[in-house]
Amino acid sequence: MAAQIAAFYEPHRRGAHAESVALGWLLSQGYFVFTNFAGRGPVDLVAVDSGTPNVILIDVKAAVYTGLTRRRPKLSEIQKRLGVRLLTVDLEKGICAFEETEFEDEDAEQAASDYDYD
Secondary structure (H helix, E strand, O other): OHHHHHHHHHHHHHHHHHHHHHHHHHHHOOEEEEEOOOOOOOOOEEEEEOOOOOEEEEEEEEOOEEOOEEOOOOOOHHHHHHOOEEEEEEOOOOEEEEOOOHHHHHHHHHHHHHOOOO
16 A cells, blocks of 8 residues: 555656756756746746846656656647746756757747748
8 A cells, every 4th residue: 555655656756856956956047936836737937037037937847768768748738838948857867958849949940930031
């Protein structure tokens, strides 16, 4: 029974650990960081660049490996519409990194096409 309970909570524990590491990393990068009080929703953290009005909505994911390959998490449709950034935390290596997402690639393509000089 105890093993079943531990197995049930393990993903939640890893997620909470990843969020706390991400929060510390963002603070060390000079951001003001706000947490999701409700615990559920499309955004885990809100980071505000201390020197600018830039606000980043963040979904934190713990890195998961299958062999040597790291799985690439995906954003939900609502997260894409909100412009949420994906921050992956490698708990073994202690590394945090923002992921490139599909809609960022689309935005880059759109921005490039906005500069049509013909």
